[in-house]
Amino acid sequence: MTIDLTRMRQGERGKVVDIQGGWGLLRKMETLGIKQGTEIVKVSSQLMRGPITIRVGNTQVAIGFGMARRIMVEHKK
Amino acid sequence: MRKVLLMGNPNVGKSVVFSRLTGVNVISSNYPGTTVEFSKGYMRIGNEKVEVIDVPGTYSLEPTSKAEQIAVKILQDSIASQNGIVVNIVDGTNLERNLNLTLQLLKRNIPVIVDLNFWDETKHLGVSINVGELEKILNVSVVPTCAVSGEGIKELVDRLLEAKAMTYDYPEEEKWHEIGKIIERVQKVRHRHHTFLERLADASIRPLTGIPIALGVVYIAFKLIRFIGEGLIGYVFEPIFEKLWAPLMMNLSSILGSGGFIHDILIGKLFAGKIEFFESFGILTTGLFVPFAAVLPYVFAFYLVLSFFEDSGYLPRLGVLADKMMHQVGLHGLGIISMLLGLGCNVPGALATRVMETERERFISATLMAIAVPCIAQIAMIVGLVGKYGAKALMLVFGTLFLVWIVIGLLMNRLLKGESPEIFVEIPPYRIPYFGALAKKLWMRVKGFLKEAIPFMLLGVFIVNILYSLGIIDFLSKLAGPVIKNILGLPSGAVASLLVGFLRKDVAIGMLVPLGLTLKQLVIASVVLAMYFPCAATFAVLVKELGVRDMAKSAVIMIFSAILVGGLLNLIL
Numbered sequence: 001m002t003i004d005l006t007r008m009r010q011g012e013r014g015k016v017v018d019i020q021g022g023w024g025l026l027r028k029m030e031t032l033g034i035k036q037g038t039e040i041v042k043v044s045s046q047l048m049r050g051p052i053t054i055r056v057g058n059t060q061v062a063i064g065f066g067m068a069r070r071i072m073v074e075h076k077k
Numbered sequence: 078m079r080k081v082l083l084m085g086n087p088n089v090g091k092s093v094v095f096s097r098l099t100g101v102n103v104i105s106s107n108y109p110g111t112t113v114e115f116s117k118g119y120m121r122i123g124n125e126k127v128e129v130i131d132v133p134g135t136y137s138l139e140p141t142s143k144a145e146q147i148a149v150k151i152l153q154d155s156i157a158s159q160n161g162i163v164v165n166i167v168d169g170t171n172l173e174r175n176l177n178l179t180l181q182l183l184k185r186n187i188p189v190i191v192d193l194n195f196w197d198e199t200k201h202l203g204v205s206i207n208v209g210e211l212e213k214i215l216n217v218s219v220v221p222t223c224a225v226s227g228e229g230i231k232e233l234v235d236r237l238l239e240a241k242a243m244t245y246d247y248p249e250e251e252k253w254h255e256i257g258k259i260i261e262r263v264q265k266v267r268h269r270h271h272t273f274l275e276r277l278a279d280a281s282i283r284p285l286t287g288i289p290i291a292l293g294v295v296y297i298a299f300k301l302i303r304f305i306g307e308g309l310i311g312y313v314f315e316p317i318f319e320k321l322w323a324p325l326m327m328n329l330s331s332i333l334g335s336g337g338f339i340h341d342i343l344i345g346k347l348f349a350g351k352i353e354f355f356e357s358f359g360i361l362t363t364g365l366f367v368p369f370a371a372v373l374p375y376v377f378a379f380y381l382v383l384s385f386f387e388d389s390g391y392l393p394r395l396g397v398l399a400d401k402m403m404h405q406v407g408l409h410g411l412g413i414i415s416m417l418l419g420l421g422c423n424v425p426g427a428l429a430t431r432v433m434e435t436e437r438e439r440f441i442s443a444t445l446m447a448i449a450v451p452c453i454a455q456i457a458m459i460v461g462l463v464g465k466y467g468a469k470a471l472m473l474v475f476g477t478l479f480l481v482w483i484v485i486g487l488l489m490n491r492l493l494k495g496e497s498p499e500i501f502v503e504i505p506p507y508r509i510p511y512f513g514a515l516a517k518k519l520w521m522r523v524k525g526f527l528k529e530a531i532p533f534m535l536l537g538v539f540i541v542n543i544l545y546s547l548g549i550i551d552f553l554s555k556l557a558g559p560v561i562k563n564i565l566g567l568p569s570g571a572v573a574s575l576l577v578g579f580l581r582k583d584v585a586i587g588m589l590v591p592l593g594l595t596l597k598q599l600v601i602a603s604v605v606l607a608m609y610f611p612c613a614a615t616f617a618v619l620v621k622e623l624g625v626r627d628m629a630k631s632a633v634i635m636i637f638s639a640i641l642v643g644g645l646l647n648l649i650l
Contacts, residue, residue, distance in 0.1 A: 010283065027137070027139070028141070028501060030177070030253070031136030031137050031174075031177070032136070032174065032501070032503055033171070033173060033174035035253055043279055043282060043283070044279070044282050044283040044284065044287070045284075046284050046397065046398065046400060046401060047284050047401070048401055049401075050284075050397075050400050050401045051397050051400045051410065051499070051500050053282050053397060053504065056174075057171055057173060057174065058170045058171050058202055058204070058506070059170075059171055059174075059503050059504065059505070059506070060278070060282070060503070060504040060506075061501070061502070061503055061504065062282075062393070062396075062397045062400075062410070062500055062501070062502050062504055063499075063500070063501055064400075064409065064498075064499020064500045064501060065499070066499050067499050067501060
C-alpha cells in the first residue's frame, strides 16, 4: 500500500516510491540519501504536524511535515 | 603555495582532521554546520609548506545556503588557480550518500584523495568496506582514518601527494544507479542489535519520551552552570581577590596617596577607606575583578556544559523537538542552535545564522538574538547584581527578555514578507564526547574570552574614568537625563552605563552598582541594557552578515523596543 510519510506509524518500514515535487525538492532529498527506492524506517513524528524523523542507512533525517507529505512510501506491515 | 582543501558533507569530521593536520585548533562539534567560515592553517609535505583550508561542509556542489556558497567558491578559486588538492573527507558509516559529493568532485578536474573517516565506527556498526576495491573503482587513493583519535592521519599525510585528477565517467541521470553499483561491490553490512546509545537516540526524538528528556536536560544544564559558576566565584575567585589582591591594592593605594587622578584610574574610589571590587571602578580593581571573578567562572561553566552537548549530538534533536515553537517566530528548529551559541557570545551566534537558507531567517534570527539573548558575560553580571534579591528578581529580568523574544519574533514572522522553509536536517548519532577534544574546545573558548573581552573591559573602565574626569558624562547625563528619568525611571547617571554598553555590556551592568538603584530600577536597567543595541563586537559582525541596510532596520527595532519595554516595565512594576 502506498501512503505518504506522515501516515506511517512509528517503527514501520517502507520503501520510497515517489517524491511529489519539483527538481529542487528532489535534489534536496537526494543530498541526504532520500530518493526512489530508498529503504526507510519511521522513527518518530512530533506533535501537531511537527517534523517527521526517519532512519536512512545509518543516519536519521528530520523532515518538515509539509515536505514529508510529499514523500510517498510503499510500506510493509 | 599549494593549497589542500578539506571538503566533504557536513559533520564528517573535517574540522577534526584540520586540527590534526595543521595543529591549528578550530571548533568542531557533533552537528551539521559547525564550520561556517573557512579556517586556514599550514602543514609540511616533505620540504614543501602548504596551506590547508577547512571548508564548510556541503552535500553537493550546488549550494543551498551561505555556508555552502562559501565552500563552492573556495573550490572554484582553487580550480582556477590550478594549485589545489582536495582531501574529500567521507563518513564511512554513510558511504553511499557521501559518494555523491565524491563523484561530483571527481568531475571537476582537481586532484582528489579520499579520507574514509569514522573508520572505527564502521566496525561497530557492522559495516565493512573494501578499501582496495574502492580505490580501484574510483582510481584515486582512499585512506581510512579515525580523526578524533588520530588513527590513520599519518598515512593520510604520507599519501597526500598521491592525489590525482581523475574523471570518473558516468551519465548524470544514472548517478545514483552508479553509486549503487559501487556500494554493492565495496560494502557489506552485517546485521546487529541496537546499542544503548541508539535506543537513547530514538527515545530522545519521540515526543512522549523526548519532551521530558529535553526538559530534564535543560534543567540539569541550567543547574550545572549555576553550581559550577557560583562555586568557582565563591570558593576560588572571590577569596583570591579579597584575601590576596585587596591587601596589595591597598598598599598601592597608600603609595599613590589614597587619591588623585592616577589613583582614581588605577584603584578607583575607596569606600570607608576600603576597596569595593564591584564599585571602586579602577582598572586594577573593578577592571580585573569583573572579567576574572564575576564573568570568567560563568563563561567556563557555560562552555563546559554547551561543549558537552555539542559533542554528544543532542543539539539537533532539541532542534527537532522545538521545531513547532521556533516556526512561530519564523525560524525552524535548528534556529535554536544559533540562539544557544548566542547565549555564550552573540558573535558566534550571529555567524551561525549562515547555515540558514533564506535572508529572512537570517534577519529574524540575528535580530532576535541581538535583542533578547544576553551573552553569558552579561548574564553573569546580572546574576551577580540582581541575584542578591533572590530568584524572583532574576525571573523578572530573564522572563521579560524571553517574553520580548517571543513577541518580537511573532511580530517579525507576521510582518516580514516571505515564508521560512521547513526543517530538513541530518540527525547525527550520539557520540560519547572525547575528553581531549572537549578540554581543548573549552580552553579555546575560555582563551577567546580572555583575549577578546579583557582588553575591551579594561578599555571600558579606562574610558569611563576619563569621561567622568573630563565632565563629559555629566554633560550627557544632563542632556539625556530627562528622557531616561521620565520614560525609564532611571537616574540620569545611568546614561554613562548605556554609553559603555555600546562597548561591553558586562562592564555597563557593573556601572550600575555605584548608582544605588532600587530593585525596580535594576530590573529595568538590566533589560534595557540587554536590548537597546548590540555590543561593538556583535555590531561589527552583524553589519558584515546582514549588510548595512538590514542592520539599520534591525537597529531601529532594537532601540524602539528597548524604550517601549523599559517604559512598560516602569509603568507596571
